[in-house]
Amino acid sequence: MSHSSADEAAKGAPQQEVVLMKGNEAIAHAAIRYGADGYFGYPITPQSEVLETLEALHPWDTTGMVVLQAESELASINMVYGGAATGKTVMTSSSSPGISLMCEGLSYIAACELPCLVVNVMRGGPGLGTIHPSQADYFQATKGGGHGDYHFIVLAPSTVQEMADFVGLSFDLAFKYRTPAMILADGIVGQMMEKVVLPPFRPRRTPEQIAELCPWAATGNPSRRKPNTITSLELDSAEMEKNNNRFQATYRRIEEAEQRSVSYLTDDAEYLIVAFGSVARICQKAIDDARGRGAKIGLLRPVTLWPFPEKAVAEVASRVKGILVVELNAGQMIEDVKLASRCTVPVHHFGRLGGIIPNPGEIDNELERLFPEAFPSKS
Amino acid sequence: MDIKTIKTPENLVYQRPRLLNDCTMHYCPGCSHGVAHRIIAEIIDEMGQADNTIAIAPVGCAVFAYKYIDVDWIEAAHGRAPAVATAAKRLNPERLVFTYQGDGDLAAIGTAETIHAANRGENIAIIFINNGIYGMTGGQMAPTTLEGMKTSTTPYGRRVDLNGYPLNITPLLAQLPGTCYVTRQSVETPAAVAKAKRAIRRAFDNSINHRGCSVVEIVSTCSSGWKMSPDKANKWMEQNMFEAYRPGDLKIADGDK
Numbered sequence: 001m002s003h004s005s006a007d008e009a010a011k012g013a014p015q016q017e018v019v020l021m022k023g024n025e026a027i028a029h030a031a032i033r034y035g036a037d038g039y040f041g042y043p044i045t046p047q048s049e050v051l052e053t054l055e056a057l058h059p060w061d062t063t064g065m066v067v068l069q070a071e072s073e074l075a076s077i078n079m080v081y082g083g084a085a086t087g088k089t090v091m092t093s094s095s096s097p098g099i100s101l102m103c104e105g106l107s108y109i110a111a112c113e114l115p116c117l118v119v120n121v122m123r124g125g126p127g128l129g130t131i132h133p134s135q136a137d138y139f140q141a142t143k144g145g146g147h148g149d150y151h152f153i154v155l156a157p158s159t160v161q162e163m164a165d166f167v168g169l170s171f172d173l174a175f176k177y178r179t180p181a182m183i184l185a186d187g188i189v190g191q192m193m194e195k196v197v198l199p200p201f202r203p204r205r206t207p208e209q210i211a212e213l214c215p216w217a218a219t220g221n222p223s224r225r226k227p228n229t230i231t232s233l234e235l236d237s238a239e240m241e242k243n244n245n246r247f248q249a250t251y252r253r254i255e256e257a258e259q260r261s262v263s264y265l266t267d268d269a270e271y272l273i274v275a276f277g278s279v280a281r282i283c284q285k286a287i288d289d290a291r292g293r294g295a296k297i298g299l300l301r302p303v304t305l306w307p308f309p310e311k312a313v314a315e316v317a318s319r320v321k322g323i324l325v326v327e328l329n330a331g332q333m334i335e336d337v338k339l340a341s342r343c344t345v346p347v348h349h350f351g352r353l354g355g356i357i358p359n360p361g362e363i364d365n366e367l368e369r370l371f372p373e374a375f376p377s378k379s
Numbered sequence: 380m381d382i383k384t385i386k387t388p389e390n391l392v393y394q395r396p397r398l399l400n401d402c403t404m405h406y407c408p409g410c411s412h413g414v415a416h417r418i419i420a421e422i423i424d425e426m427g428q429a430d431n432t433i434a435i436a437p438v439g440c441a442v443f444a445y446k447y448i449d450v451d452w453i454e455a456a457h458g459r460a461p462a463v464a465t466a467a468k469r470l471n472p473e474r475l476v477f478t479y480q481g482d483g484d485l486a487a488i489g490t491a492e493t494i495h496a497a498n499r500g501e502n503i504a505i506i507f508i509n510n511g512i513y514g515m516t517g518g519q520m521a522p523t524t525l526e527g528m529k530t531s532t533t534p535y536g537r538r539v540d541l542n543g544y545p546l547n548i549t550p551l552l553a554q555l556p557g558t559c560y561v562t563r564q565s566v567e568t569p570a571a572v573a574k575a576k577r578a579i580r581r582a583f584d585n586s587i588n589h590r591g592c593s594v595v596e597i598v599s600t601c602s603s604g605w606k607m608s609p610d611k612a613n614k615w616m617e618q619n620m621f622e623a624y625r626p627g628d629l630k631i632a633d634g635d636k
Contacts, residue, residue, distance in 0.1 A: 046448040066469045071495035078455065082463030086433065088470045108456050149382035156387040172454070208613050218451035220467075220474040229445040231436070231454035 008160055023163040023189040026142065026196050027093060028053035029064075030167035036117075037088035038066040040079035042098060045131040047121035061200040063204055073098040077105030077118070080308055084114035085230040086209040088216030093119035095187075096129060096137050096311055099145070106180055107146030110247070111232035113216075116172035119183045122191035124328075124355035130357025133187030135277060136334035141184045142306040151251050152180040153258065154305040160194035161317040162303075168199055173355040175213065176255055184269055184305060186328065188278035188357065191342050243287040252326040254307050261309035262301045265291065266316050269298025271367070271374050274313065274337050275326040276302045279358075286363035297367060305333070310340035317341035322371050326350045326363060346370075395419040398429055398449045399419045405443055405487040407514075409609020411599030412441055414509060414566040415479075420448045422583060423475070431587075432475045433467045435460040436472040437489075440563040440601075443526040450584070460487025464503040468586070471520035483513050486548040493552070498564035501559030503583035507549065507594060509624060510592050518604035519603035525623055543621060549596045553630035559591030561630040565598045565621075567593040567613040581633070590633045598624045 019030070027050050031039060041051045051069060059065035060164045085306045093100060099120045099320045108139045112353060120141065124134035126285040138202075153173050155166045163185060170181035198353055210217060211224075213338040237342035264284055266272065274285045280301040287297045298304045300316055302309045315334075322345055325334040338347050352358045368375050385420055395401065401609050406412045421615055423432055432450040438457035445527030448522060455463040460478035468476040483612065485507050496561040513519040519532040523545050527536040537545070551560035564575035577599055582593035598620050600612035607615055 035435035038466060040466060066466075068465070068469065070462065071491055074459065075492055076466075077494065078462035079466035081455070081459075082435070082453060082466035083470045085463070085472055086467050088466075090466065090470070103457070104456060218433055218467075219429050220471055220476075223430040227449050227451050228451040229454065231445060231452070233442060233454055272555055340497050378598050 001086060006288045016266065018195050018197055020193055020195055021160065022049055022193050023157070024049035024121065024191070026160050026164040026198070027167060027183070028057065029198050030060045030164040030180060030192065031091060032057060033199050033201045034168045034171055035063065035089065036065055036091055036171070037204055038068070038083045038090040039092065040068050040070050040076045040083070040090070041092050041094065042070050042073050042076050044095045044098045046123055046190050047093050047095045047119065047188075061264060065204070073101035073206070074084040074105070077109075080116050080118070081105055081109050081112070081114065082262045084116040085112065085218050087206065087214035087219055091117035091119070093121065095121050096125050096134070099137060099140065103140070103146035106198060107148050107150060107178050109142075110150035110152055111245070112230050112319040113178040114180070114230070115171070115178055116180050117170045117183065118180060120186065122184065122186045124353065130355040131187070131356060133188055133278065133328060134355060135279065136332070136353075137184065138168055138305065138327070138329060140346045141182055142336070144306065150247060151306050152182055153177070153254060153307075154184050156184050156303060156305050156337035157189055158277050158280050158301065160189065160192060160196045163189055164196050164198055168314055171259065177250055179250065179254070183282035184277070185276050187277060187355075192278070193304065211377060213293070220331065227234065245266045259307050259309040259311055260303035260304055261312040261321055263312070263316070264299040266298035266302070268296055270321050271298070271325055271371050272320045272323045273297060273299045273300070273317055274323060274333070275299065275364075276305060279326055279328055281355045282358060282360055283363055286360035286367070289360055290364050290367055290375070296313045297369065302333070308336045310336070313340035314342070314357050317345055320345060324367060324370060326358070328352055328357070382473050396424060398424045400447050400449050402446060404447060405530065406440065407603040408527070409600060410440070410451070411465070411510065411566050411597060412508060415474055415506065415575070415597055415599070416444065416447050417570060418508070418566070419479070421581060422576060422580045423448070423450060426580065426583060427453060428475045428583070428587070431473065433471060435467065435476070435478040437480040437484040439484045441479050441481060441508065442515065444479050450624070456472055457472070458484050458487070459492055460489065461492040461501070461503070461505065463548065464590070465496050465501045466539045468501060468503050469619070470521065472502070474590070475504070475583050476498060476503050477506060477586060479506045480508070480523045481514070481590065482507070482509045482523040497552050497592045497594065498555045498557045502586050502589045502591065504579070504586045504595065506579065507596040508599045510599040510604070511620060512601050512604040514601045514604050516551045516598050517540040523624070525619060547623065549594060549624070557592050558594060558630060559633040561592040561595040562594070562628045563598060563624060563626045564627055565616070567616060585633050593633070596624070598626060
């Protein structure tokens, strides 16, 4: 290859832009770059940087993205509902108490089979609780949260890079299956600054692309189709059962195709930690320390919390002697780990509550207490 | 001359509007919703907006509005129509976007969404049907229920000491800088219908042309909830509702209209 063509190739290659920022800021940048049409949100710690960053970047002057500070989380989620109903790529973000307020809207959005992204940067509850990190909304996120039989896709980032990457992934999956998607982060990933490679810019969808991709949308221009109605109401129970069966069929397709997880040192593992989000990184350090002492511990980190990666958990569970589930809650994901492993091995839980983050030493102590045989006798 | 020679297309002076679907409405006889629906369907067609409208339905008697007027609809959760409309309009700024809400939806459960959408000056039209009662759920007290008025949850009449005052929300909305046109109408006589139609057309024009938030209250009857014949309900409305909710323009700030 001559010099000139090598230079040209270097010039043509997209330059990797590495920046240092908070997870919340990465969400905002990634949303603009994905070509999102609208963000509607209400301030709440520890995620207000999402709205602040969007306002500071004023994308309405560049990509045309709408950013609006709403009067409440109720309004925010219903703005998301309204935008999604017209086929637009829309999102909101909040933290635990705000997500509780959004559960009504999420139920409607799921019932209307609308795509959208909701980011929950979890803080400790219940009630007003604390502003510090927590994973106590696992049940709320993965089991529905609002009324009725519904699910939505839940992705759990453990790095600032994943905060950025999961924005696009969430929107892609949301539109693919016509379902809400949630990024279930916590105060650590939201507030922590890390290096991140931001995704490339892509244009917002044109009205023609929306009409093509979302023939169901109430775009307001039915000139080439019958008018569309977005509604969750169906008073005929026989029809409503059909609707529910359609939702469930979608959920089964998602469960079949979209389970995601990351394994760390599970090939030779005799014991397994299952942890998600930022806690999985603390567990990774704990495992490194334990391995330094000869204990063969592996980590399985669910990336999709719904659908839960039951296939991966079942596979690893079948060849280990015990499992420890580490969460910033009193024991929520452990139920899904027990179901996936069918309780063929002992499944234990270690959790810190109220915004406390465990250190690797605490997790090692727990491993040693629960699985003393994993640790070769001290020299 | 027999009826067949009279009923010819050239003699037709009154017909179902093109955008009003040919189906049985669930509204009770004498209900104001039917007339309001009809004039909205007429206006959208007359303004040439059938392919440029996003309508937001409420929860309440008008929950099925989307079945009757042949445009794109979004059915909102109870009270949230102005928030839904906010996003629909901001993301689709060229569209005519309007909400159609009752008094419970707009002035009780959706008060925050209504006031904030109006105060932000969202370029939407809000059609507010005020009949002083919850019709869909069977005649309970509404925020606009008059003092002394009997409902299923005020069986001895609304008492201020127990239930608080009727909420006269439309003048409140007129005070907000984000509203450009706030008016109170009714549809119980042909003259009132003609006036209400002009008001709604003006509100729709304001949405299309981004003049701010318009509110058209239509003081309405609920003959079933009020337990009156349609004719008596109309008279009762004029004698009682109009005293608390006086028809007329409350704010005209929509420019050179």
